[in-house]
Amino acid sequence: MATPKYQQVMNFLIDFIQDSGLKYGDSMPTESELMKRFDVSRHTIRRALSELVNQGWLYTMQGSGTYVADPNADTNLSGKMIGVITTYFKDYIFPDILSGMDDVLSEEGYSILLGTTKNKTAREKVVINNMLNNQLAGLIVEPTKSVFPNQNIHLYQTFRDRGIPVIFIHATYRGFEASYVVEDDEYAGYIATKHLLDLGHKKILGIFKQDDMQGHGRYQGYLNAFEEAEVAVDHNLIKWFTTEERKTIIQEETLCQWLDARSGATGIICYNDQIAVNLLNCFKGMGIHVPRDYSIVSFDNSKLAANLETKLTTVAHPKARLGEHAAMMMLELMKEPTKYLQDVMKPELIVRDSTRKL
Amino acid sequence: MATPKYQQVMNFLIDFIQDSGLKYGDSMPTESELMKRFDVSRHTIRRALSELVNQGWLYTMQGSGTYVADPNADTNLSGKMIGVITTYFKDYIFPDILSGMDDVLSEEGYSILLGTTKNKTAREKVVINNMLNNQLAGLIVEPTKSVFPNQNIHLYQTFRDRGIPVIFIHATYRGFEASYVVEDDEYAGYIATKHLLDLGHKKILGIFKQDDMQGHGRYQGYLNAFEEAEVAVDHNLIKWFTTEERKTIIQEETLCQWLDARSGATGIICYNDQIAVNLLNCFKGMGIHVPRDYSIVSFDNSKLAANLETKLTTVAHPKARLGEHAAMMMLELMKEPTKYLQDVMKPELIVRDSTRKL
DNA sequence: AATTATTTGTGCGTATGTATC
């Protein structure tokens, strides 16, 4: 015997449920009907049905009938989980994002299953596969190396094939239509640069991250501000760095050279607060004063920015609100998994002590 | 009929497995043996066994027999998860602790299932129950309101009954023997206070948290340092606060009164960096200078402490290392679930600019 | 190396209990 009869019945019934588009609560044929249709004993039918109940396809009510189960319901034993994949979650803005999500999701009885990729696609693959093995109700992802074509996209597609909503935050993967909640990075870059231009700065250095979409977005905003102000952009003023270089990009020796070769610059747009803090520390050692010698605008408005000796002018990242929005979007998508929702959040400039009028 | 026969058989077999301490791979009685023993049909036995297989207790091999399954093995579909319950995880030290755990656990292919209690036992109960519904390989818990008798302890006991290791971090529940990784809070309070005493301070204010063990531990260390230095303790100098009061405890109006009534004090021991930061901000508005007017020592060495205008002298919390230790302990306990392990980590004093010699 | 007994897997038939409609 190739495949046992009860398995044949199971396979038929699964196809039947999917093809005929049965929804939660729709009733299945009775056991005796199935006996006749498949010409097998009641025992065989019951075996098939009970396996399907166990797998979460069906549920039974004694005296009433057998019905199609809601795949997202808590009919199955496992608790409700939302997977969250981020690059990191230590320090900086991730705890706030996660906390915002938790506030919303825990209210609805969901727990967060956490995974970090450290911005490495190899780790991302491992993490996603691990998440696939758990029965998630939804998945929220901060993309890893979002500017590059990602070989893990088919894994995200697998979630959607299973009817599990996927939401990207912070950035998206190009060429992959999906729901997302992002900050308007271009606008952020624009208002940061415009602020310096408005203060009279013309020669403005830019330090941007090369391997995520945020860096590129903020850079584009930088260009837009210059274009609007009808000031020519000097591409020689831009410095790009990668995840791997993020800790070594700001060092006193190289920084000295870089600045000397670009004398006359009076403003700096800094990819984020962390880089800005490193910069300030370096400057301290070099006898460079902010904002006297350089006006600095950075991004994210992390805790650091407000507590430094020279408080940073920075573009506030929505953080907790972004997490909340993503979580609320998830709750919506779980009701209508076929939809794609988008949410672009406007950042806000916070002027502090690191910028001055020329 | 009260309970069906197959369920009676199931219950018996579960007890049998647990009581006789059967391990992974040990063989169960054969179906015919069980038929005789329970005097039921083969059908009933098979029904009981198949349910137990489904629940992950047993596995069968055709022609060979029925065997006890390894609860921690990946025989079951779900990915490997470690539950982590904390009071909060936003800002402050929790991201570091979690990050330390993640570094170790992700290496071994585990994901972290997160739950936050916001220091409320009602929420703790919900979170634990949610975790119980997921098949965890282990549970790491930061206790909620650890000084009070906790009505959720029986829930933690349930985990252990299922052979799932439970580790407490940060604090423990009184009267509940368990594995834990904690900071030596008493020692932390001792070295903080001793530092001020060594600098010549005698009248030292203390601000402590009332509803967790850390506060009490640090307070005890405070007392110990005074005792060792043979200086009498003035209990009037101590201020206690609760979770609910943590945001309002430091306010200019009340602070003024409090300090006036305790004139002559020159040092302050602050429950943690957050309180200390609030204190410094208040002092700024009141024209009080640190360390000129007061020497302040706080605890935790959070990111805040090093980036303030007046860099805080603080007792460094192991943070990431604590997370790593807890994770490594978990890996050990999963091999030997019956053991109880303990790890008390010594904190270290970091002297910065908020203290001075009298 | 082949046979045999043991053990689980598949399948049918029947009877009775119990909840629902």
Add this chain to the structure above:
DNA sequence: AGATACATACGCACAAATAAT
């Protein structure tokens, strides 16, 4: 109250894999 539908339970037969002889 009765018909219907699922739940529990017993018994039998044979297949397939394994382990021991």
